[in-house]
Amino acid sequence: MRILLVEDERKVASFIARTLRENAYAVDVADTGEKALELGRDVSYDAILLDVRLPGMSGIEVCRELRQRGVEAPVMMLTARTLVEQRVEGLDAGADDYLTKPFVLAEFLARVRALVRRGFSWIAIAGVPLAARKSFP
Numbered sequence: 046m047r048i049l050l051v052e053d054e055r056k057v058a059s060f061i062a063r064t065l066r067e068n069a070y071a072v073d074v075a076d077t078g079e080k081a082l083e084l085g086r087d088v089s090y091d092a093i094l095l096d097v098r099l100p101g102m103s104g105i106e107v108c109r110e111l112r113q114r115g116v117e118a119p120v121m122m123l124t125a126r127t128l129v130e131q132r133v134e135g136l137d138a139g140a141d142d143y144l145t146k147p148f149v150l151a152e153f154l155a156r157v158r159a160l161v162r163r164g165f166s167w168i169a170i171a172g173v174p175l176a177a178r179k180s181f182p
Contacts, residue, residue: 046091046161047071051081051107052123053099057146061094061153068154078102085111090118092160097124097135105138112139119164121156123148 048065052058053076062072073088075081078099085093093111097104108120121142122135132143141163142156 047073047088048157049073049075049081049084049088049090049093049118051075051078051093051095051099051104053077053096057096064150064154065157070157076100078104078107081107082110082114085116085118086114091164092157093118093120094157095120095122095140097122097126097131105135108135108138108140117164119160121160 046069048070050058050062050065050072052061052074055076058074058076062074065072073084073090075084076099078101081093081095082102084090093116095104095108099107102110104122104124108122111118111120119141120139121144122132122140123144123146124131124135125146126132127145135143142160144153144156
């Protein structure tokens with residue numbers, strides 16, 4: 046399973062990436078929204094973990110742009126923002142899940158597993174080959 050982690054805080058990104066790798070995920074890390082869009086265009090991911098507060102483009106803007114480009118990988122927003130309106134904004138931008146930092150690792154990993162399962166379930170229902178999953182209309 047391949048995951049794109051978009052997180053600008055190096056220590057946080059390193060910790061999350063290491064945790065995911067220890068749980069058998071391949072992880073690419075982007076520290077800006079622009080880099081996330083580039084990777085999202087070029088690589089097919091099973092899930093995208095996206096921090097809301099990024100330099101330049103926000104995670105909300107990145108999520109919207111990924112969806113407009115037809116990227117259908119499930120997205121989980123990661124953020125310290127706790128207001129309901131802020132979570133709704135992320136979900137309305139195209140995110141599939143939303144987790145508030147700080148989080149408990151067991152819950153984080155369970156949500157990642159569920160996110161990946163949802164992505165594969167959608168593909169199976171659509172009957173689309175895995176290699177084509179990034180280009181759904």
